[in-house]
Amino acid sequence: MSSQELEFMPSTDTMFERTGENTIVVNMGPQHPSTHGVLRVILELEGETIVGLECVIGYLHTGMEKEAECQQYLKCVTMTDRMDYLSANNNNLAYVLAAEKLLGIEVPQRGQALRVILCELSRIASHCVWLGTHALDLGAMTPFFWIFREREKILDMFEMFSGVRMMPSWIVPGGLRGDMPEGFEAKLRSFIKEFPPALAEVEGLLVKNPIWIERTRDVGVISAEDALALGLSGPITRGSGIAWDIRKSNPYSGYEKYDFAIPVGKNGDVYDRFLVRLAEMKESIKILQQAIDGLPEGPWNSDDRKVVPPPREELDTSMESLIHHFKLWTEGFHPPVGEVYQAIEGPKGELGWYIVSDGSNCPYRWHVRPSSFMNLQALKPMCMGRMIADVVAIIGSIDIVLGEIDR
Amino acid sequence: MPAPVFQGERLEVIKIRERFPSAIIKVKEFRGDTYICVTRESLKEVCELLRDDPELEYKMFSECTCVDYSKWEHERDLSDRFEVVYNLFSLKYFSRIFVKVGAFDGVTVPSMTAVWPGAEYPEREVWDLFGVVFEGHPQLERFLLPDDWVGFPLRKEVPLGGEDVDFAQNTKGPAVEDVSMPHAGESFEGKTGSEDVSGR
Numbered sequence: 243m244s245s246q247e248l249e250f251m252p253s254t255d256t257m258f259e260r261t262g263e264n265t266i267v268v269n270m271g272p273q274h275p276s277t278h279g280v281l282r283v284i285l286e287l288e289g290e291t292i293v294g295l296e297c298v299i300g301y302l303h304t305g306m307e308k309e310a311e312c313q314q315y316l317k318c319v320t321m322t323d324r325m326d327y328l329s330a331n332n333n334n335l336a337y338v339l340a341a342e343k344l345l346g347i348e349v350p351q352r353g354q355a356l357r358v359i360l361c362e363l364s365r366i367a368s369h370c371v372w373l374g375t376h377a378l379d380l381g382a383m384t385p386f387f388w389i390f391r392e393r394e395k396i397l398d399m400f401e402m403f404s405g406v407r408m409m410p411s412w413i414v415p416g417g418l419r420g421d422m423p424e425g426f427e428a429k430l431r432s433f434i435k436e437f438p439p440a441l442a443e444v445e446g447l448l449v450k451n452p453i454w455i456e457r458t459r460d461v462g463v464i465s466a467e468d469a470l471a472l473g474l475s476g477p478i479t480r481g482s483g484i485a486w487d488i489r490k491s492n493p494y495s496g497y498e499k500y501d502f503a504i505p506v507g508k509n510g511d512v513y514d515r516f517l518v519r520l521a522e523m524k525e526s527i528k529i530l531q532q533a534i535d536g537l538p539e540g541p542w543n544s545d546d547r548k549v550v551p552p553p554r555e556e557l558d559t560s561m562e563s564l565i566h567h568f569k570l571w572t573e574g575f576h577p578p579v580g581e582v583y584q585a586i587e588g589p590k591g592e593l594g595w596y597i598v599s600d601g602s603n604c605p606y607r608w609h610v611r612p613s614s615f616m617n618l619q620a621l622k623p624m625c626m627g628r629m630i631a632d633v634v635a636i637i638g639s640i641d642i643v644l645g646e647i648d649r
Numbered sequence: 650m651p652a653p654v655f656q657g658e659r660l661e662v663i664k665i666r667e668r669f670p671s672a673i674i675k676v677k678e679f680r681g682d683t684y685i686c687v688t689r690e691s692l693k694e695v696c697e698l699l700r701d702d703p704e705l706e707y708k709m710f711s712e713c714t715c716v717d718y719s720k721w722e723h724e725r726d727l728s729d730r731f732e733v734v735y736n737l738f739s740l741k742y743f744s745r746i747f748v749k750v751g752a753f754d755g756v757t758v759p760s761m762t763a764v765w766p767g768a769e770y771p772e773r774e775v776w777d778l779f780g781v782v783f784e785g786h787p788q789l790e791r792f793l794l795p796d797d798w799v800g801f802p803l804r805k806e807v808p809l810g811g812e813d814v815d816f817a818q819n820t821k822g823p824a825v826e827d828v829s830m831p832h833a834g835e836s837f838e839g840k841t842g843s844e845d846v847s848g849r
Binding site: 601 | 679680682684708709710711712714716717721722723734736738740743745747765766767768769770771774778791792793794795802803807809
């Protein structure tokens with residue numbers, strides 16, 4: 243090799259650091275395709291076995307909680323999409339429900355059913371991304387392409403609603419920004435019909451695949467007791483055998499009316515979490531079918547004019563409507579003094595908002611309980627004593643979104 | 650199924666009152682949620698009681714967060730500047746309870762990492778953003794913010810937009826060499842590979 247070529251060779255002492263006679267420290271990320279964003283993991287290795295692990299986060303921190311303290315309640319909705327950008331509707335709903343709890347208002351039945359439709363579509367889209375990338379991380383490339391084709395259809399439906407594919411901000415305090423668009427119902431019905439066979443195709447590639455089972459079974463095991471003490475939630479706790487789903491245990495938006503099951507795993511390993519999420523997608527399809535079949539007629543927005551803007555026609559004839567319209571778009575609404583917390587079952591687990599209001603038109607404190615942030619705590623106990631290649635499988639099965647972790 | 654209520658008081662509150670009569674400062678109900686304000690000294694005992702009592706079983710640590718009340722103009726639950734709020738969940742009744750404890754500069758709050766290991770990340774975040782010190786926490790280091798950050802941005806004295814920028818006298822723009830930037834996160838000098846990042 244010439245001397246010029248040698249200069250481009252990375253020096254070995256910047257790649258890892260020796261910490262003991264048999265242990266070295268290796269850096270993974272933040273620019274690593276299998277960390278699903280800008281997560282940096284510092285691994286301490288003995289041979290190929292992990293003996294120490296530390297997560298470094300904050301690369302995407304944009305101070306959204308501080309920012310919200312000078313934004314009106316309605317404007318905060320737009321920020322929630324940017325947290326867990328793979329399931330924006332669920333984020334909207336969690337925040338909006340908290341704001342509505344603070345205001346003490348109810349949304350009409352049609353609005354609630356449309357919210358459920360948006361959220362379940364979002365859950366399927368989020369699980370599609372998880373399934374595609376998780377399989378891709380472990381070397382299976384086909385599922386990624388097949389399942390992203392299905393996700394495209396969901397994003398097209400969001401586009402019909404709002405004109406935006408990933409950040410609709412369509413759920414707002416008091417209801418929705420608008421009714422279901424024309425042609426949406428037919429598209430949703432055809433999606434409900436087409437999705438299960440498409441999912442079965444992808445399942446067929448993985449569920450009984452010996453390589454997949456070898457890579458995922460008995461990897462990243464966590465017990466039910468540990469999972470709860472660590473604050474984990476969602477598919478991870480269900481994979482460990484806890485039948486807890488906030489949609490069932492503390493229903494919101496009329497979830498008590500739908501008939502669906504809580505899929506539960508047994509061993510709490512990567513494979514069980516994989517099966518739980520696959521089953522969850524099928525349950526979501528069941529909910530979608532019931533929601534669209536029983537979609538009630540009527541208003542989709544609350545008629546509280548202090549929160550929801552009046553329809554355009556009213557502005558021409560009613561003085562009060564004109565005042566409400568003007569006040570709402572300049573000042574926003576003023577919730578009562580107090581504090582609330584509202585949680586929903588997001589695709590990744592418990593997703594909650596904690597709002598403290600001082601009676602002004604901006605929140606005094608606006609805090610999100612991000613499911614990925616708490617679930618990331620599971621990485622260390624799951625990885626300890628395992629091989630370095632398992633880290634990739636475990637990160638995939640925790641299903642993190644760094645936008646939500648860093649905020 | 651919500652947690653049982655006896656004569657308008659939740660079971661959790663009755664249990665805590667029985668075991669630790671002086672622990673509770675105030676109990677607040679708002680929009681169906683119960684907030685129990687306790688003293689710093691009794692926080693750990695109260696949390697252990699909530700976790701271990703067979704009739705309560707608050708085994709799930711949901712999260713904890715903090716609020717800076719220094720610019721609050723209404724009635725308060727506690728008199729200290731900060732309020733750390735622990736959010737706990739019981740799978741027995743699928744019920745939620747909030748335990749609040751006060752904190753101010755120069756006082757430590759006992760860390761709950763010994764009771765629920767899940768408290769590690771949220772407590773570290775509270776320290777990072779508010780500067781509330783948790784005694785017994787394994788790693789109180791910068792988390793969301795860069796390692797060389799100065800100050801605690803979620804405190805109310807840190808301005809929200811409209812910050813004062815140091816302008817030099819009689820010049821049209823900021824004199825770059827005079828600006829002290831305590832909150833500038835990382836210095837990119839020498840890290841990007843180009844000599845002059847600012848384009849000057």
